[in-house]
Amino acid sequence: MSAASPLLTAEERARALTDLPGWQVTDDGRALTRELTFNDFTAAFGFMTRVALMAEKMDHHPEWTNVYNRVSISLSSHDAGGLTGRDLELAGAINRLAGG
Numbered sequence: 571m572s573a574a575s576p577l578l579t580a581e582e583r584a585r586a587l588t589d590l591p592g593w594q595v596t597d598d599g600r601a602l603t604r605e606l607t608f609n610d611f612t613a614a615f616g617f618m619t620r621v622a623l624m625a626e627k628m629d630h631h632p633e634w635t636n637v638y639n640r641v642s643i644s645l646s647s648h649d650a651g652g653l654t655g656r657d658l659e660l661a662g663a664i665n666r667l668a669g670g
């Protein structure tokens with residue numbers, strides 16, 4: 571069980587957006603979302619595989635859907651009921667895997 575992390579403040583959420591290109595905060599402030607498009611399904615699923623292995627290592631997992639070459643991701647900390655530093659950490663790692 572990963573130690574519960576404190577919820578991000580509104581200021582921390584706003585700062586996250588500048589540090590995390592491509593991500594948005596939902597209107598209720600409780601999740602980060604990003605859409606990614608790849609060349610084809612194989613590239614999209616390969617990306618998802620790499621993210622999955624990293625999420626397991628971080629013990630912090632995305633909520634996501636995949637339609638052919640598109641991946642839609644939502645990040646929130648279920649145990650905290652909103653956004654925590656773990657979501658920022660995973661979003662940053664996802665950006666690195668996606669190439670920015």
Ligand SMILES: C[C@H](O)[C@H](O)[C@H]1CNC2=NC(N)=NC(=O)C2=N1
Pocket residue numbers: 571572629630631632645646647648649650
């Ligand atoms: C027991 C609990 O599922 C684990 O501590 C992890 C697993 N992955 C997780 N992922 C996310 N997004 N939120 C969590 O609270 C969470 N908890």
